[in-house]
Amino acid sequence: MTTAQTTDVLVVGSGPTGLTLANELALAGVRVIVLDKLADPNEHSKALGLQPRTVEVLDMRGLLATVLERSLTQVPDAHFAGLPAVMSYQGWGSRHPYGVIIPQNRVEGVLEEALADRYGVTVQRSHELVDIEQDSAGVTATVTTPGGDIRIRARYLVGCDGGRSAVRKRLGVAFPGTRTAFAGVVADVTLKKGAEAVSARPKSIRDLLGSDKSQQNRMTWPLVPLQHGLYRVVWGIYGQSEAEANAPATEAEVRQSVAMRYGDAVEIDEVRWLSRFTDSAYQAERYRQGRVLLAGDAAHVHLPAAGQGLNLGVQDAMNLGWKLAAEVNGWAPEGLLDSYHGERHPIGASVVENTRAQAVLTNPAEEYDGLRAIFVRLLKIDDVNHHLAGMVSGLDIRYPIAGSEQDELVGARMPDLDLRVDGGESTVSALLRSGRGVLLTTAAAPRFGTLAGPWSDRVDIVTVDALPDYDADAVLIRPDGYVCWAATGAEAAARQRLEEALWTWYGTARPAAAGTGPAPEAAVSR
Numbered sequence: 468m469t470t471a472q473t474t475d476v477l478v479v480g481s482g483p484t485g486l487t488l489a490n491e492l493a494l495a496g497v498r499v500i501v502l503d504k505l506a507d508p509n510e511h512s513k514a515l516g517l518q519p520r521t522v523e524v525l526d527m528r529g530l531l532a533t534v535l536e537r538s539l540t541q542v543p544d545a546h547f548a549g550l551p552a553v554m555s556y557q558g559w560g561s562r563h564p565y566g567v568i569i570p571q572n573r574v575e576g577v578l579e580e581a582l583a584d585r586y587g588v589t590v591q592r593s594h595e596l597v598d599i600e601q602d603s604a605g606v607t608a609t610v611t612t613p614g615g616d617i618r619i620r621a622r623y624l625v626g627c628d629g630g631r632s633a634v635r636k637r638l639g640v641a642f643p644g645t646r647t648a649f650a651g652v653v654a655d656v657t658l659k660k661g662a663e664a665v666s667a668r669p670k671s672i673r674d675l676l677g678s679d680k681s682q683q684n685r686m687t688w689p690l691v692p693l694q695h696g697l698y699r700v701v702w703g704i705y706g707q708s709e710a711e712a713n714a715p716a717t718e719a720e721v722r723q724s725v726a727m728r729y730g731d732a733v734e735i736d737e738v739r740w741l742s743r744f745t746d747s748a749y750q751a752e753r754y755r756q757g758r759v760l761l762a763g764d765a766a767h768v769h770l771p772a773a774g775q776g777l778n779l780g781v782q783d784a785m786n787l788g789w790k791l792a793a794e795v796n797g798w799a800p801e802g803l804l805d806s807y808h809g810e811r812h813p814i815g816a817s818v819v820e821n822t823r824a825q826a827v828l829t830n831p832a833e834e835y836d837g838l839r840a841i842f843v844r845l846l847k848i849d850d851v852n853h854h855l856a857g858m859v860s861g862l863d864i865r866y867p868i869a870g871s872e873q874d875e876l877v878g879a880r881m882p883d884l885d886l887r888v889d890g891g892e893s894t895v896s897a898l899l900r901s902g903r904g905v906l907l908t909t910a911a912a913p914r915f916g917t918l919a920g921p922w923s924d925r926v927d928i929v930t931v932d933a934l935p936d937y938d939a940d941a942v943l944i945r946p947d948g949y950v951c952w953a954a955t956g957a958e959a960a961a962r963q964r965l966e967e968a969l970w971t972w973y974g975t976a977r978p979a980a981a982g983t984g985p986a987p988e989a990a991v992s993r
Contacts, residue, residue, distance in 0.1 A: 552847050634759065656698050664732040690729075876953040912957040919965065
């Protein structure tokens with residue numbers, strides 16, 4: 468067995484997390500190989516929604532238009548544990564205050580096409596990782612392929628291979644967590660009769676709710692029309708033994724659940740795909756071990772409540788991608804790659820926490836009726852509704868970046884403002900499509916651009932007419948869309964904070980060519 472391939476980064480798994488990460492790495496000029504043990508792309512719906520922050524992320528990379536073309540619909544609201552008082556996305560300053568209903572396989576299709584069309588990278592299928600060895604210079608992966616076992620040598624390896632991650636198991640990373648006696652089944656079916664009894668395509672998240680509590684331990688949700696005659700079935704049951712919860716789902720269960728909700732009015736013709744899920748809530752103790760990292764479900768699993776899992780993984784990849792690329796490309800400052808765990812592990816823990824809470828609230832047992840009633844009343848309080856909508860959507864994420872203690876803009880996502888640049892129109896999301904950092908300066912703060920000049924190989928310096936409805940004259944944005952510095956005015960303290968932010972997130976300044984360094988009055992000593 469010989470080393471058949473070498474690369475900068477080996478990505479194991481071609482779901483939304485792995486494909487997003489591969490696109491980010493390739494955008495930054497990093498050589499990447501993507502492996503998947505399955506022979507063919509996923510053909511099934513699986514996850515069915517994108518939250519607003521993921522919609523923003525796709526817009527930042529010029530992929531949103533294609534995603535919307537292939538989506539089923541958009542909904543302006545969200546739910547928490549299926550409760551009837553839905554949550555509004557308004558008030559979070561998003562250009563996209565809506566969720567997108569789209570099967571996971573279509574999202575993967577958009578990402579995989581972009582990877583091939585933009586960067587010439589194709590997924591290597593029927594390639595299963597069986598072993599990992601790492602040293603101070605890189606990682607050697609042993610991979611089983613149709614032609615026999617091969618070795619792939621990479622500088623870094625990222626496991627994006629799902630909740631049963633082979634990468635995580637090979638690393639021996641602890642994966643603590645909990646589960647109860649709940650299990651559910653999700654399936655894609657065609658109907659022999661009864662399409663008229665099923666609601667039309669949802670216009671609100673309310674159309675996807677309304678569980679049937681005819682049995683105290685069972686929940687069944689309305690059928691959801693997909694496309695091409697397919698419908699989504701979801702049901703769950705509490706009080707199952709571990710063996711029952713871990714047993715493969717059966718067609719008989721799917722047919723029974725539909726019959727229990729719709730009686731003779733609806734009849735299934737064919738079950739195209741089915742899968743069992745549980746309320747397992749586990750999280751890797753660490754997301755990095757040496758030159759191997761974990762992202763997506765390989766790093767955390769939880770109840771698929773409010774469709775947070777796909778979105779959490781995509782945002783893991785956006786956080787990791789530019790940092791890993793900086794490491795490979797040789798300009799990453801000390802600690803940048805470790806900040807991936809530092810920033811994303813708490814976010815994953817928060818999602819695990821809120822899905823555990825939702826698991827309790829969805830239990831149809833009578834003893835939880837009072838808890839549900841209280842939560843419904845809480846959701847009708849504007850501040851509570853706003854808080855939970857931000858948490859579920861990812862719009863509330865704010866990283867503990869230096870300076871965030873004094874400035875509420877720092878650490879938060881940058882709103883997608885309409886901008887005037889060189890007499891033309893642009894947006895923040897359009898300026899971020901390069902995958903580089905962006906320094907926005909205004910006429911009130913011209914010296915910041917001069918100071919950032921030595922970092923111009925990593926940061927695009929853009930002068931705009933103004934930052935409308937934004938309380939700053941200049942702002943430094945990371946490639947993943949989060950603010951790492953902001954200032955009103957151009958006083959010396961603000962210039963010093965900018966230089967510190969540039970060193971912290973973009974490393975050592977490029978040596979200036981003769982006569983091109985910053986003006987003396989703009990220079991700030993460290």
